[in-house]
Amino acid sequence: MTQITPTVPKLYLLTNDDEFELLYQKLEVALATGLIALLQVRRKQVLALPDGKLKLYEEASKIVDLARAYNVEVVINDDIELAATLGVGVHLGQQDGNIEDAKRQLAPNQVIGRTCHGDVDLVKEARNDGATYAAMGAIFASTTKPNANVISRQQLMDGCRQNVGICVIGGLTAENVSALAGLPITYVAVVGDVIDLPVTQIANRCQQWTQAFSEWKTPAV
Template sequence: MAKAKTNSFPLYLITDRHQTSGRDLLAVVGEALAGGVTAVQLREKDLAPRELLELARALRELTGRFGARLLVNDRIDVALAAGVDGVHLGEEGIPADVARRLLGPERLIGVSCHTLAGARAAEEGGADFITFGPVFFTASKARYGPPVGLAPLAEAVRSVSLPVFALGGITRENAADAMAAGAAGIALISAICAADSPRDEARALLSLLPHPSRKR
């Protein structure tokens, strides 16, 4: 069931309004969606709950126009209130099985994993997919220590039956390496959010993936 839910988005965009060079986040995400992105994670941890809910509702309307999925980082309450497609949890956060009881069987649950133990726990808890990393260096994941590299990514892919998305420092230059390690897709922030043209960057990244989404 998990693979059926997630095989439609090989590229998973994670938001960070601090990396848009002052551009409106909705405009940046809209450009990425126009470039073919079909899954977005709203990850704005510093927003107050009401602001986060308002942004989630606005993004829900925007992603809906493109038929794209929208997940909210950690906040199950916001995900339910905004009517989005699911949540993305931290490895040390709310367990996937608890989230599943609250969200029901249809919504997506992703889990960020940095260890094989975390990946296995996410699978046992009923997650639909995981992100694994940081595979390459990225400032946003520096607190998790040095990059894990491609070999642990490949081991994670072999260790669980869930789709595994490579996360951390993913760019056009290394996306193919992550896919060669067995990743089901790539998850990223700055490559698109900080790009001069999020639309063109999304198209370029999708063209490197085995089954890119239809370009718009």
Template sequence: MGPLPFPRRGLYVITRDGEPHAALTASVTSALQGGAAVVQLREKLPSERARKAALLRSICREFNVPLIINDDAELAASIGADGVHLGREDVSIMEARALLGARSIIGISCYDSLARAEHAATQGADYVAFGRFFSSVTKPLASPARLDTLLAARSRLAIPIVAIGGITKRNGGELIEAGADLLAVVDAVFGENDPETAARGLLSLFAL
């Protein structure tokens, strides 16, 4: 089975770094039951990353949802993940494409830069991500992004646009209105006692 396509709309959940295996399995399964459309593995420890990636690949396949690996194109290729998410210090889109193949998903962090997003699109990125839009527990020192950037991106890009950074059910609606196709969250789902219910709550924003 080849890589799954990236969705045009929905909830994009990102795992919490350092989560024990049993807790990771339970929380990701719950989020998928709540309707999450994409899962990204974020794990700093190389010794844990491969085991967790293989674990999540199996779970995501059960739900027919793509698994994205943060920062590590080689790992994504080796375990058969559906794609990779790249920041400014990671390998280029062309290098990642050579490792992963033509059908795999490649996403790019664009921070608050429309120029970076437009360049990524011309290089074959499958989606771009802007943020952080609000105060973030996960990345408190990340540079802020503006709603104006989302608005401009919506009018100039054909690929899906992801918004990230401190997103909750209370503030996510304005990002969707400004042009975000997907909302990417960590603690708004995995920081809650019931990730399934939290995921459903965020998904309800897309129906408003």
């Protein structure tokens, strides 16, 4: 096991299924705060439409252009081909493509994430396959995935020892993220705590996240 240098995590924002114009407004506000380090385009309801793949391409193109204006990296959820077309990274669920294919199709510097739930063996596999980060969770119950299994702190600690970036996801808020202080986490992924808010509240919420991270204490695991 490799000891990991202490770091303060970065905020990783996922899109929701808001109507696109509203979502775009929210993203503009959030990205302008300078807090967001990584943005995932995840539009399940759009993709389910008859012309979903085309619509997703059109939306994702606009989101990528916006993110680039703020120097924020983007990953596409579960779609290596679309990620390659747009020149961005990808996040892969366990059943949604493999890391070798992503590495072959994407540029060498692109982010590749893998869902690993609470399974340290999946974290090791993601590391060995060359993933940029392994996503672990749910950390808490969430409105986005209310039936997701909440993992234990021990599972998360074991994942943090595997010498790969760890992304935590599931029910995280600016108030409860302090429960993870002391763990060398790379990304804290959020949906509801930022993007589900009204446009007028997002900048303030991002400031609260900035404050939460400023108080982060991270000794090596």
